[in-house]
Amino acid sequence: MLTLALRTLRARWTPFLGSFVALSLGVALLTATGLVLAASLDAPERHPERFAAASAVVKGQDTLRVPTPVGDRTEKLAHPRPVPPDAVAKLRGLGRVVEDRSFAVRAEGGPAGLVGHPWSTAAFAPYTLDAGRAPRTTGEVVAGGDWARPGERVRTDHGTVRVVGTVTDLGFEETLFYTDADAARLSPAPTQLVVDADPDAVRDALRGTPGVRVLSGDDLRYADADPERDSEALTAVNALFGTAGGVSAFVSVFVVASTFAFAVAQRRREFGLLRTAGATPGQIRRLVFAEALLVGVLASGTGCVLGAYTAPHLAARAVDTGLAPRWFALGEATWPYHVAFWTGFAVALCGVTAASWRAGRTSPAEALREASADSGAALTRGRLLTGAVLLLTAAVTLALALLGDPGDLLHRKTYVSRPMLLIGAVALLAPLVVRPLTRLLTWLPARLPGAVGLLVRENAATGVRRTAAIAAPVLVTVALAGSLLGATATLNDARAAEERARATGDFVVTAPSGAGLDERTVDRLRAVPGARVSVSAASEVYVLEEGVALIASEARAADPEALAATTRLPLTAGRLTGLDDDSIVVNEEWEQHSVGQKVRVWLGDGTERTLRIAAVMPTGTGDNGVYVTPANAPGARPDRVDVALADGADARAVTAALREAVGPSGARLLPTDRWLEANRPGTDRTTRHGLLLVLGIALLYTGISLANTMVMATSDRLRDLAALRLAGATRPQVLRLVAAEALTVVTVGALLGLLVTALDLAGMRAALALQSAPAAITVPWTAIGTVTAACAALAVASSVVPAALALRRSAPHSPKRS
Known part of the structure; x- marks a missing residue:
């Protein structure tokens, strides 16, 4: 039977060429995606970056931990707490204490994602000056990389600064170093600090202080910005290439089955001749299966070779596009080759199953068909x-x-x-x-x-x-x-329609570079005559559902009266005016979502509270979070201001006054329709x-x-x-x-x-x-x-x-x- 199948493939190679190529590409994709997935499963631990040379870093409470009958449940806090003052006093007796502050910066001609730090933290990376000197007075900065040179003046959203030095770019962030005094003014609430002392001595000094963590050694990576970004990126890599592998398998089965079915339909006269010559239906089926077996083996082997060549390029492309971390590379795993080969072989046999049964039913009379x-x-x-x-x-x-x-x-x-x-x-x-x-x-x-x-x-x-x-x-x-x-x-x-329906104001002011709006800017906006201003801040609220699941919900903190003047929430029950410091607006996705019910929640900084449900929103597309008052969002900085014109107000005068109010801060003022278009989901x-x-x-x-x-x-x-x-x-x-x-x-x-x-x-x-x-x-x-x-x-x-x-x-x- 194999000899006859080989002769058939040699004589009638055209019908099998498409199946061979499709199956080869399918196996190649499965091999390549499998090798990438294997590399993501065996990824090495990240090493510390900003504090690689530090002895110990002390972090304030940044994790909410809630005990449940099935163990503790944890969530990252939206607003980590600073290290308590009494703990800082104890640490100063051990050695030098440096407060770490980070804040977003937007600079003309500067790179995207620019971050400001105090100069005193530069030595812990360590950064070293490659030109100029360290900043000494207000308005002086040191730039990372080569986008600015000493002596240049740069306009930023925090004012104009003068570059007095540059440091070598270490590759993990775009940074601008300020004096410690300027950094303290721009970021007044540090949540972590560096202690130049033995880590064990630091732990002994803080024993009994609740909520603080002492990091040292490889754990210093948890003091870096977004320490989970690599694991999140690898999860995205798994999802991306896992989906691609599944689609490859589905479409290859589809194509191979379709091609074999058509090839069998074309060979009805040939199978009829074989039946006339005495071949049984079982022999015809075995012949078709043997042909598929040969195609499957050859195509799967070819696909594994192609996949081995393609996988490094695929991994490099994932790194270049930012889907995978910079260090991501293929490992030595061999199981993807086995999975891809046998999957391709099974696809060939599955694809030909129906066609073989149809071929076996061919009658000898088909040989007479014209x-x-x-x-x-x-x-x-x-x-x-x-x-x-x-x-x-x-x-x-x-x-x-x-x-x-x-x-x-x-x-x-x-x-x-x-x-x-x-x-x-x-x-x-x-x-x-x-x-x-x-x-x-x-x-x-x-x-x-x-x-x-x-x-x-x-x-x-x-x-x-x-x-x-x-x-x-x-x-x-x-x-x-x-x-x-x-x-x-x-x-x-649908998300854009939801946002349009909610935003009823005339203008939207947003914070620069994703940072918060300072109090002076907010006060100037509130003082504009003829403007009804609603200031809001992003936060989170945590709730324990069914006694075992700790769920985080995005929250907006705003004054309910001002919010009602500029926003129309899609409520299914209750009223926005019923929101106060002892209540909350939730959506129907919550386990408890009836007006008047009391829910036990944890605020963005981990504070536990019991709040009454004042109103309920529909689930919508999933973007309807919860609303609280500013008293229930400790640590949240205002990042958005909605403005509505008061009745009878002069639109031109109000617009000019709003632009003047936001000018010094670098905040962005846009008409609501333009803001909606710019922030379209x-x-x-x-x-x-x-x-x-x-x-x-x-x-x-x-x-x-x-x-x-x-x-x-x-x-x-x-x-x-x-x-x-x-x-x-x-x-x-x-x-x-x-x-x-x-x-x-x-x-x-x-x-x-x-x-x-x-x-x-x-x-x-x-x-x-x-x-x-x-x-x-x-x-x-x-x-x-x-x-x-x-x-x-x-x-x-x-x-x-x-x-x-x-x-x-x-x-x-x-x-x-x-």
């Missing part, structure tokens, strides 16, 4: 049953999600995976609609003068298996592009890269499958094309017919992809409506049009070129005269 039309049912009972099960599964899971947890449908993992069920169902059931859809598309062309339209209609409608096989990859690409990009666009539009970088990677994989597979299937279909119809030439058709007419058929089949696939997109986005719209965030479906027509055009161009080229070559080799001839 026509290529589908005489039997193009939709087998197995295919119908599988498609119906997938469709029912998609419908039931959608209904359960809508009835139970509609918000789950808005999560990235869900809206990336859900289209797969619909794609599989529609692709399997496609033969049911191919013939009527094709006749509908070609109804008008078939009635125009000439025979091209009529021939296109009859060829596409009678060759249902061929049409469905060619339309399948187009369906995958259009459905993925429409569903994934449409889901993100619909969610972003968008897709984050990790999600965007993940979607592009998924769509790139889909488009790549589509190209392979389309090219292969079109070449197979065209080579199988050479006798039909020759007959058209003998009937009087010119060579250009035949090529136009081939191109028109290819465009018709691509259109069928695109319409089926649009059907999947519509069904998928309809489910998301229903979820948004149940979350009280109704939004119109946003279909990414540009992306759909682009991928459809690419599919059409590829299909036409893959059908016209082989047809043209075949017609050139075999010119028509007339029958001999007697």
Whole structure:
């Protein structure tokens, strides 16, 4: 059987080339993504950066710890507490104590993400001067890197400063060092300090002081800004490449199964001859399985080699785009090769299973077939049953999600995976609609003068298996592009609509560089005549739900009266005016969300309180946090001011006064509509890269499958094309017919992809409506049009070129005269 399979592959290599290439690429992607995932699992610990040369760092309370029946639950505090003054006094007796202060800086001509520090902390990195001197007086700074030189004056959002020195860029931050006095003025509440003393002596001195932590050795990394950024980045790498690997497996099975099914349908006469020669159905099935086994082994081995070459470039690209930390590199893991190889082998066998059973049912009479039309049912009972099960599964899971947890449908993992069920169902059931859809598309062309339209209609409608096989990859690409990009666009539009509905003021003032607004700026804004000002600050509130889950919720702290004048909250119960220092506004996602109920919460600095629910908001898209008064947001600095014009106020005078009020601080003043446009919700970088990677994989597979299937279909119809030439058709007419058929089949696939997109986005719209965030479906027509055009161009080229070559080799001839 293997000998016969080898001879078949050698003699009929064209039908297997597409499966080989698709499977090789699939295994290569699985190998590469597996190697990247293995590297992320075995990532080394981060080393200290800013305080690598420090003896000990003492941090104030920065973690909330709540005991539960199943153990302590912890969350990072939004507003860490400073080290208590009595503890600082004890530490000063041990050695030099340096208070660490960090604050955002925005400088003209400076790098993004610039951070200010006191100069006294520079030695703990250690930073060393490579030009100039240290800052000594107010207004003097030392710049990190080469973006500024000594002697330059630089305008910042904290005033104009003079650069007196530069330090070598250590690679982990963009920094600007101020004098200690200036840093204390700009960041008055340090939450950690460096002690130049033995760490054990520091721990002994602070024994019994609650909430403080003493860091030394490798633990000094927890004193760096965002110490969890590497683990968060690696989690994003896992999600990104895990999704890519899953899509690769799904699409490769899809393509391989489609290609094998079409190849088996084309070989009906061959299998009929074998049956006439005495081959049993079991032998035919084993022959097809043997062919798939050979293709699977060769393709999987090739894919592992390609993956080993691709993985380092993929890891380097992840680092270059900022998705992975700078130190990220591949390890020595070998298990991804085993997983990829055997997955590819299993994909080949799974892809050919249905086709082998169909081949085994071929009767000896098929050897006498001359026509290529589908005489039997193009939709087998197995295919119908599988498609119906997938469709029912998609419908039931959608209904359960809508009835139970509609918000789950808005999560990235869900809206990336859900289209797969619909794609599989529609692709399997496609033969049911191919013939009527094709006749509908070609109804008008078939009635125009000439025979091209009529021939296109009859060829596409009678060759249902061929049409469905060619339309399948187009369906995958259009459905993925429409569903994934449409889901993100619909969610972003819903979030933007929520923000528009809330913001009813005329202006919005935001803090520079993500820092807080200073008190003088806030006072100047409040003093502007004719302006109704609502000052708010970002914070967090923590709640223990079901006695075991500690959940953090984003919170805004604002005066309720001022807030009501500039913001319209979407309340489902209660009133905003009922908010006071003993109450809270929550959303329906909370376990307790009835007006009047009392909830035990922890504030942003860890303070425990029991607050009464004053009002309830809907869950929405997930951006409806909670609202508290400033008294319940200790440590939160105002970062946003909403301004509404008072009745009868002169808009021009108020605008000019507002600009004058924010001028010295560097804060940004924008009309509300412009602020909404500038802060319109968008897709984050990790999600965007993940979607592009998924769509790139889909488009790549589509190209392979389309090219292969079109070449197979065209080579199988050479006798039909020759007959058209003998009937009087010119060579250009035949090529136009081939191109028109290819465009018709691509259109069928695109319409089926649009059907999947519509069904998928309809489910998301229903979820948004149940979350009280109704939004119109946003279909990414540009992306759909682009991928459809690419599919059409590829299909036409893959059908016209082989047809043209075949017609050139075999010119028509007339029958001999007697």
